[in-house]
Amino acid sequence: MTNSITPHGANAHDCIIARTDSELDQVYKLRYACYRRKNSIEPRPDERFKDPFDELESNFSFLVRGPEQQPLATVRISVVHPSLHWTDSPAQHVYGDHPELRRIAAESYVEASRLCFGPLARRDAFVRLLGNMAALADFYDVGWLVACPRVEHAATYQRMFGFAPLAAPRQYYGVKFETRLLGVRRTALHEYVRGAKPMTTAWMEALLQLTQSPMPMAMATAC
Numbered sequence: 768m769t770n771s772i773t774p775h776g777a778n779a780h781d782c783i784i785a786r787t788d789s790e791l792d793q794v795y796k797l798r799y800a801c802y803r804r805k806n807s808i809e810p811r812p813d814e815r816f817k818d819p820f821d822e823l824e825s826n827f828s829f830l831v832r833g834p835e836q837q838p839l840a841t842v843r844i845s846v847v848h849p850s851l852h853w854t855d856s857p858a859q860h861v862y863g864d865h866p867e868l869r870r871i872a873a874e875s876y877v878e879a880s881r882l883c884f885g886p887l888a889r890r891d892a893f894v895r896l897l898g899n900m901a902a903l904a905d906f907y908d909v910g911w912l913v914a915c916p917r918v919e920h921a922a923t924y925q926r927m928f929g930f931a932p933l934a935a936p937r938q939y940y941g942v943k944f945e946t947r948l949l950g951v952r953r954t955a956l957h958e959y960v961r962g963a964k965p966m967t968t969a970w971m972e973a974l975l976q977l978t979q980s981p982m983p984m985a986m987a988t989a990c
Contacts, residue, residue, distance in 0.1 A: 801883035825853035876911035898969025915946035929959030
């Protein structure tokens with residue numbers, strides 16, 4: 768069963784959950800190229816960028832690919848859901864002592880990390896990846912969406928999706944730059960993007976695809 772998403776007018780671009788060794792290698796290679804462009808990580812002989820979260824069942828790397836399956840953009844979504852015994856995410860290693868993240872983590876959330884774009888990524892790739900984040904939040908019935916974008920990018924999340932700043936900037940997990948801790952309740956996001964058709968379309972199509980894809984058995988507990 769395919770796990771690709773091809774919206775109307777997507778011109779054969781698809782968005783998948785990277786599962787195979789080949790797909791994951793595309794993710795790690797694209798990440799490396801993206802972060803090295805701004806010297807955000809040190810050089811690595813294998814030119815791949817991954818970390819221990821990539822091995823966890825509660826983390827999902829989404830990959831947007833072009834007509835020839837070339838990697839264009841990627842994001843990793845971590846699910847924190849205490850009732851599923853999924854309790855860790857990159858933000859916990861940066862803001863784990865902060866009362867706002869502690870409060871959110873006691874409930875449940877999804878966190879976006881390792882958001883990267885290649886030179887040929889289309890303008891809609893950001894919305895499509897965030898649509899998958901929102902869909903995964905629905906799929907696992909979490910209370911919050913959390914992101915830690917670069918400080919200079921935080922305003923985009925606030926303007927487009929209604930994220931609110933929750934903490935002062937800190938250096939993020941595994942990279943050299945500072946980020947802002949942002950969050951939005953899932954119910955508030957629904958209301959905020961209700962009239963934004965590109966986002967609502969990406970969200971609903973991604974959710975439909977998730978229901979048709981093989982997912983961790985813990986999903987049975989969440990639904």
